[in-house]
Amino acid sequence: MRTALVAGLVLLALLASAWPASAQGATFSLPLIDNARMWPLVGGLPNILVNKVVYSTLVKYDPKDWTPVGDLAERWTVSEDRLTWTFHLRRAVTWHDGKPLTARDVKFTIERLWLNPQVPFFQRANVQDISRVDVVDDHTVRIATKVPFATLPVMLGYLANILPEHVLGSYTPDQLRNPVDFLRSPIGTGPFRFGESVLGSHIRLVAYDRYFLGRPRLDAIVFRVVADVEQQLAQLQTGQLDLMIIEPHQVPTVQRMPNVQIVDAPQVNYAFVGLNHKAEPFGDRKVRQALALAVDRKAILDRIYLGKGRLATGPINPLVGWAYTDAVDQYPYDPARAQRLLDEAGWTRGSDGIRRKGGQPLRFTLDFDRGNPVREQTAVVVRQYWRDIGVDVELRVSEFNAFLSRIRTRPNPLQAWVLWYITPPEADLLGYYHSQGTLNEFGYANPEVDQLLEKGRATFDQKERARIYQQAQKLIAADAPVLYLVYPAEIQALARRIQGWVPMGYRDALTHMVGVSAAR
């Protein structure tokens, strides 16, 4: 027994000779919760993140003001009738196999992949107003739209990677649905090219020497498959990971790590409590306003988000600076006014404290998903605020996929739910708030707002657009279609050895990796 113990200790000591944290050269490592497919036509966060560095888009977003700037495109113009866009591509862009990128790749990607009904593309709704693409010459491409579509450049930067025609052009639709061979060694134009993929373990990408903005300063980016958050934290502390996204309650843990700093990164998003206007009592604007006034959103921001974010005033994030306005109804915490509004709406309090109208109690279910502490706490707190004004709220928690698929069902079976949106950096909310919008899960319908959103999409003068969207924000805020809570910052735990990281949410920071470096 003693021998075994001694032998074991000796063995441990042998193993404990310092294990290398990373290989030679500067490597940047970040976690994925699952294997990534590296195929831009389908979603899933692991896939989206890896694609940001392997592939390029026509435009990306400026870290200063989130406006579209060139990526593969150098500049673009729009015709007099606002139906034809001309994109001038950068010269000297090469695919990772050395072949030059040309306008034909753009035409192929848009027409044969994005708009091809035989191939699934998860962002098709963003680009379906494109009617066709014409190659003018190797470095010029014309994109024609069915209707004037002012949002096009922003949408071309949003999960819209360009793929190589010279590799995929001969694929049948069946092969394009499952391009197994291509995915074994994908070819893009991004700053890092495919190195190796070990399923369940990691994907290693290496610097592409001929990247069009120059060779990246890092030698490699490693995406490690680490599903467990505690394991991610351990790897962050031991230096195997250089970045992870944390929740507010993990901030103290990370603050104790000497090798890690916390970055509150801006991200175009908003957190909200959704209301289903097609279900009673949410069709009544007074009820919705009362529900908004009854919730102390400042307390939620301070205590649940630890102040990391801003109070939300509507569906447009302040990062979209040219369009954002806070000169709208803001619904500061005012339970007394909330009670008055409910009285006016005919919901009066009975002896049991529950409000009733025509004998019907004011009762509904608030749905949320299991596992995200911020949303769990939000649900519990909101329910209490609503109970305080005589609304009988029940909570229902479900697993994330089940919860999402309920919301996506039409008609929406839910009454109220806690969720968030990450949107393109645009004021164009047509999909979400237009009465006919494909993503309008609230069942919100306001003809005036419909008109403004249509007009905003067809207006090309930025000042004029700003006026339109400010008006839309005022109308939406007055309607209180949903309870706008917070514009949360993305809390990034970043290794101090990393230099030049762009302070944006990591979905976008990853499109600006060329200048990032790491001290050994």
Next chain:
Amino acid sequence: MTRYLIRRVGQTVVLLLVVSLVVFALVTRAPGGPGILLDRNMGPSEIAQMRALLGLDQPLHVQYVRWLGQVLRGNLGVSYQAGIPVLEIIGQMLPNTLVLSAAALILSLAVAIPAGVISAARPYSATDHAVTLLALFGISIPTFWLGLMLIVLFSIVLGWLPPGGMQTIGAPSSVLDLVRHLVLPAVVLGTANMALFARYTRSSTLAVLRQDYVRTARAKGLTEGAVLYRHALRNALLTIVTVVGLQLPRLVAGAAITETVFAWPGMGSLAVRAAFERDYPMIMGITLVISAVVAASSLLVDLLYGYVDPRIRYD
């Protein structure tokens, strides 16, 4: 013997069919669909199209028959999540799980057998009680908690071992590197079995020590050590082999919790992710492979018994 084999293989095929049918019914009826259909920016038409392309718009029995037809042609389909054939993914993951499970098994036997024998040699002594108490702890400790504690101690505080993963990425792979990554998860995975095997060793050794031939051995003047290891343990091992045999399927099924805690790229963590993402082909493939291995290993154990113990007859 041949008839027996044919019958057993036939039973196995029926079993696999039933298992796959039950699992298929369960996963496809679980609330929420494949994660690949749930992107927040996907409109209803994109979702409908994707469903059609994956064949999810067909009635369930049609989907099942299709899947079965593929399987009979040796194709387990393509993972929704990874976009790679399921068989290929399992082919990469299964060896990793076997390495981890085998290490855990060897480790647990290496500790458990001596501990059990020592316990049996002096029943109800302080040593025996200590072993019993430790075994009780080993069985009761939650896997994830033990894993986290070991990570905190050996990776974060002492900095001796990596907290997770299977290899140092970018470095040339070496056996030493693998062993470094293997130690903690193997200890965690082996702990519960260690306790179990120690208890079995103790009781079976005690039973043997009461046999007549042990008394004879002692009467011949053999040392206590020789009696224990040469006579008692060898016969007690038969019981332990049975218990280990019962654990064999778990070697393949992997350890979902341990693999997840240590980010070990094996069947367990793969199954957990596939379940979360409702990656139907992946779930079905894992189920099928694991069931097949379990059935095969139980058949193997039964055949081995006949070989070891001539009293067993197959008719």
